[in-house]
Amino acid sequence: xxxxILIHGFTGSPYExxxxxxxxxxxxxxxxxxxxxxxxxxxxxxxxxxTEWIASVEKVVMEICQLxxxxxxxxxxxxxxxxxxxxxxxxxxxxxxLSPSAYYPNLELMWNQVRGNGMTRQEGSGGTSxxxxxxxQKVRRTPLRWVWQFHQLVRFCRSAIDQVQIPTLIIQxxxxxxxxxxxxxxxxxxxxxxxxxxxxxxxxxxxxCHGCEQAEIFRYVDQFLRNS
Numbered sequence: 203x204x205x206x207i208l209i210h211g212f213t214g215s216p217y218e219x220x221x222x223x224x225x226x227x228x229x230x231x232x233x234x235x236x237x238x239x240x241x242x243x244x245x246x247x248x249x250x251x252x253t254e255w256i257a258s259v260e261k262v263v264m265e266i267c268q269l270x271x272x273x274x275x276x277x278x279x280x281x282x283x284x285x286x287x288x289x290x291x292x293x294x295x296x297x298x299x300l301s302p303s304a305y306y307p308n309l310e311l312m313w314n315q316v317r318g319n320g321m322t323r324q325e326g327s328g329g330t331s332x333x334x335x336x337x338x339q340k341v342r343r344t345p346l347r348w349v350w351q352f353h354q355l356v357r358f359c360r361s362a363i364d365q366v367q368i369p370t371l372i373i374q375x376x377x378x379x380x381x382x383x384x385x386x387x388x389x390x391x392x393x394x395x396x397x398x399x400x401x402x403x404x405x406x407x408x409x410x411c412h413g414c415e416q417a418e419i420f421r422y423v424d425q426f427l428r429n430s
Contacts, residue, residue: 204272204295205232209259211279211303212352215241219278219300221411225420232271236262238281240348248345252355259284260291267292274427279303279381279408280352283359286389290365297370298423301378301408303356304363304385304392363389369397371426373419375406399426 206226208219216223216235223233239258240250259281266273272295277285282302289297370393374386383402390400401422406413 203232204274205234205266206274206276207259207262207266208233208235209275209277209281209284210235210238210241211281211301213241213348214279214281215243218409219276219281219411221416222276222300222419222423226423229424231274234262234266248347250345250348250351252351252358255280255351255355256284256287256359260288263288263292263294274298276300276423277302278411280355283356286366287359287362289368290362294368296427297366297368298426299370299372299386299389300419301374301381301410302372302385302389303381304360304389305356305382363392364394366393367395369426369429370395370399371422372398372400373410373422374400374402375408375410375413375415376402376404377406378408378410380408397429 206223208216208223208226210216210218216237219235223235227233236259239254240247263273263275273292274296275285275289275294276298277283278300280303282299283304285297285299286302288294372386372390374381374383376383386400386402390398399422401418403410403413403415403418406415410416410419
């Protein structure tokens with residue numbers, strides 16, 4: 203059996219990757235969508251450390267690897283950086299990066315975004331108006347110190363980029379105003395594996411799994427997973 207572990211992003215939840223999770227389940231994969239520490243619904247612990255975000259996923263990866271199953275790691279945004287780090291520590295078969303945040307926005311910009319200032323609907327979500335309202339409510343409840351924790355995590359995980367030797371797929375929305383497009387370009391050039399793919403979605407915002415090019419994501423992922 204092959205297990206796909208889908209990792210959500212900063213201030214997010216498994217909702218961010220749920221369309222892809224449903225698609226993979228319908229295709230016969232075992233799918234797990236762990237919740238990062240402190241991101242539990244309506245909690246947002248202010249004392250959480252970035253190391254706990256990694257540990258939340260690592261615990262699941264370790265358990266599945268012990269069952270000797272094939273493991274696919276898929277990370278969205280900050281989750282992509284966690285996936286890169288864990289892909290070098292465990293026998294992961296393939297790596298999928300969605301809107302990966304190898305670069306972080308200006309800290310002042312991120313601070314304003316966490317406070318709910320200066321972020322447009324397009325920048326955050328490609329879903330419905332209700333989706334957007336839920337997203338913004340969650341962002342506004344996020345402790346401001348998490349911005350620094352995010353910064354620390356990205357800096358730590360970037361040190362693992364040049365060690366990735368497994369097949370890697372990167373998908374980036376061109377309408378993403380949170381993670382710059384050059385983050386995807388940088389990862390594609392810096393990851394040394396010989397089998398790697400980079401696709402851009404011209405109409406998709408940051409949360410690409412809920413954007414209008416969802417079918418393209420499914421097609422790219424299916425093709426990548428079918429390749430030996």
